[in-house]
Amino acid sequence: MSKVPSVIDLFAGGGGLSLGFAAAGFIGVAAIDCDQSAVDTLRDNQVISPPVIIKRDIRRFGPKAMARRLENLPKNLRRPSVIAAGPPCQGWSRVGRGKLKSLGRLDPSWSPMRDPRNRLYRSFLGYVSYFKPEACLMENVCGMATYFGRDMAAEISSEIAELGYEVKVAEIEADRLGVPQRRKRLVFVGLRDDLGMRFTFPETPPEDLKPMSRCQTVKDAIKDLPRISAGQSRETIRYRLPESRSAYLRAVRPAWMDGCLTAHIARWHRREDIESFRSMAQGATYLDVPARLRRYRTDIFHDKYRRLVWNEPSPCLTAHLSKDCYSHIHPSQSRTISVREAARLQGFPDWYVIKGSMGDRFRLIGNSVPPLAAYALASRLYMILDGDGKGKSSWRELSNTARGIV
Numbered sequence: 001m002s003k004v005p006s007v008i009d010l011f012a013g014g015g016g017l018s019l020g021f022a023a024a025g026f027i028g029v030a031a032i033d034c035d036q037s038a039v040d041t042l043r044d045n046q047v048i049s050p051p052v053i054i055k056r057d058i059r060r061f062g063p064k065a066m067a068r069r070l071e072n073l074p075k076n077l078r079r080p081s082v083i084a085a086g087p088p089c090q091g092w093s094r095v096g097r098g099k100l101k102s103l104g105r106l107d108p109s110w111s112p113m114r115d116p117r118n119r120l121y122r123s124f125l126g127y128v129s130y131f132k133p134e135a136c137l138m139e140n141v142c143g144m145a146t147y148f149g150r151d152m153a154a155e156i157s158s159e160i161a162e163l164g165y166e167v168k169v170a171e172i173e174a175d176r177l178g179v180p181q182r183r184k185r186l187v188f189v190g191l192r193d194d195l196g197m198r199f200t201f202p203e204t205p206p207e208d209l210k211p212m213s214r215c216q217t218v219k220d221a222i223k224d225l226p227r228i229s230a231g232q233s234r235e236t237i238r239y240r241l242p243e244s245r246s247a248y249l250r251a252v253r254p255a256w257m258d259g260c261l262t263a264h265i266a267r268w269h270r271r272e273d274i275e276s277f278r279s280m281a282q283g284a285t286y287l288d289v290p291a292r293l294r295r296y297r298t299d300i301f302h303d304k305y306r307r308l309v310w311n312e313p314s315p316c317l318t319a320h321l322s323k324d325c326y327s328h329i330h331p332s333q334s335r336t337i338s339v340r341e342a343a344r345l346q347g348f349p350d351w352y353v354i355k356g357s358m359g360d361r362f363r364l365i366g367n368s369v370p371p372l373a374a375y376a377l378a379s380r381l382y383m384i385l386d387g388d389g390k391g392k393s394s395w396r397e398l399s400n401t402a403r404g405i406v
């Protein structure tokens, strides 16, 4: 077993998974993604350290190439304890299926593997097969489980099992793990057969975040943020930490942070949209917008607009936020959510810098594994891999370390 549990993150995106693993005490030894803003984000936040951060198409950068890049690291880091991955989900998502159907591309010989995006998980298998880590973990949308009648969850599980792993697969619900958002995702976890261990999925946040076991709400996550108007574009604004902080606020905004708030920037909207938002109560959707203000068909776009509810978790954030944010209208202000609000609803701490244009940042956030959910999963793995759990870290410790980074 490697001495210090370590992880390589494939399809690392904005680093939601990596951040959760770092909080649990793993050393992030490497990450790979083909997107510039993802790679810039991973570099800036230093949760991969020593930083082997690779901007490549993984289909052209296999495990052998990665092993060569790790040769300069200390010996105990050259072979990761965990390979983690969050391959793109668009090919498996229900929205993607609707499009396929409407394009009439389905024929009897059709297979999900015809979509090249659906074959990318095989890169994960290639890395697992080469490095033979103690554990492997892959996250994807629940749509991956059954795809046009094929039990993909069973097929993928048996592919991982054939590499010598005891595999568990489950749908995890982020709102049970401290994330103020309804988000279900499919997670595969493999433990190498020779470990003789079984993985059990977490159903509550780790011990240090137990005060967050109650379902976290939009109010817990963003109520403290200053009021802004649609189109607010100043990257840094003044901020005052409320005297009494919710457990959630303590997790995402450590007290050492100064009076500056970053990325509280929001999209500009047409006057008609602002008028529509004003007409909507909390929880209202496009169907509730008065007919005179509508500009989309209500049969297709019935939930195109949705106003958040203060006392509930947010609906799922997706990469579609990069196109428009109508699915997440602020509960009481006439605008869609800001980048900071999206990051808060996804469970990114305020010190974590997400790079790129406004659209890039919304995409990286919507695509990410909520770091708090990743932390819960990674903590379970850490306890299996580190035996006595002595090196186990915590969310708070990571926040304190971050003080030296930002």
Ligand SMILES: C[S@@+](CC[C@H](N)C(=O)[O-])C[C@H]1O[C@@H](n2cnc3c(N)ncnc32)[C@H](O)[C@@H]1O
Pocket: 011, 012, 013, 014, 015, 016, 017, 018, 032, 033, 034, 035, 038, 056, 057, 058, 059, 085, 086, 087, 088, 089, 120, 364, 367, 368, 369, 370
């Ligand atoms: C669902 S996101 C991963 C999110 C990440 N796990 C997190 O927690 O933040 C998928 C990522 O795969 C990347 N990607 C897609 N195709 C790729 C390829 N061929 N090679 C490398 N990265 C790829 C995308 O740029 C995207 O950032």
